[in-house]
Amino acid sequence: VACGTPQTREELVSVLRTFARAEVNIVAVSGGDGTIREVLTAIPQAFGNQPHPAIAILAAGRTDLIAGEVGSSGRRDELARLLASAKAGELRRTRRPIMRFEGVVDAQGRAVTPRGMLMGAAAFAYGTELCQTEVHADGASHSTAVGITVARVVGRILFRGDPDGLLQGEPLSLCADGKPDTKGPNAKRSLLLVSTLRERLVLGRTPFFGEYRDDQLQYVETDAPAKGLTRALSSMVVRKPWLAGPGWNAGAANTLELNLTRSMIIDGEIFRPINGRVRVTADPAVDFVAP
Secondary structure (H helix, E strand, O other): OOOOOOOOHHHHHHHHHHHHHOOOOEEEEEEOHHHHHHHHHHHHHHHOOOOOOEEEEEEOOOOOHHHHHHOOOOOOOHHHHHHHHHHHOOOEEEEEEEEEEEOEEOOOOOEEOOEEOEEEEEHHHHHHHHHHHHHHHHOOOHHHHHHHHHHHHHHHHHHOOOOOOOOOOEEEEEEEOOOOOOOOOOOEEEEEEEEOOOOOOEOOEOOOOOOOOOOOEEEEEEEOOOOOHHHHHHHHHOOOHHHOOOOEEEEEEOEEEEEEOOOEEEOOEEEEEOOOEEEEEEEEEEEEEEO
16 A cells, blocks of 8 residues: 655645556545545646546545545544455445636635536635634534534524625626526626535535536526525425525536636635636546445
8 A cells, every 4th residue: 555645736746646656546535625626636647648546535624525425434444444345346436527627726826727526606605714714613514514504604694684795696607518698798696506516515415406417517506686595495405406496597517617706615725716717627537436
């Protein structure tokens, strides 16, 4: 078993290149959503034209949305279970396409092309910041943190008159697979979620609905000002998100062209558009393995 503990992106690529030379076919990653994003981003550079390895996630983050669907349970003996299952040929495999983001800079202002599995903007960016600055600080993590965050955001909207203006939205236009935005070039949206996680995104449920192909990303977006918040949340709780009501729209695509001015969240971290335009592409699927 080859091991590495990279501290920078450059060190991560170097470690993965060592794995590539050793023809490693499974890379186990201990970390949260951001760590998984960095590994997914670095693998094409490190492995090149070689077969890309499967990913085994040893959940060690504060939210672990990716691991919740395609990874481990976070048990302390997870690595031992993974090795035993691999030796016995009994690994569970899940395939998901990975999203590539072009036209963004990271929190340090560096132009990057991250690859990840969950992106959100508008109200989602606010909720993520709230989760990281307040909810995690209170000691909550994983699904508990997600639930508390949703409750706090909804509470501010329903009982405090939406002091943050989340329902009013922000400038955000969306073109799916080259089709013009139905809301026009000056569209505003209250929420945008884009993901290749299919099943258990929020509290074991998914906000996405409608048909999709396995090689596509999915998205859900809301009009601005947003309406029917209570109905939309109720529809997700009962696992029928298509009943969210007017103004809550979903779709699937291979590419999205976004025009936005504010920051977005990609797998738990802030990224900003370089010139207001961001291209999101569904890259080829990756195998995720778990005991």
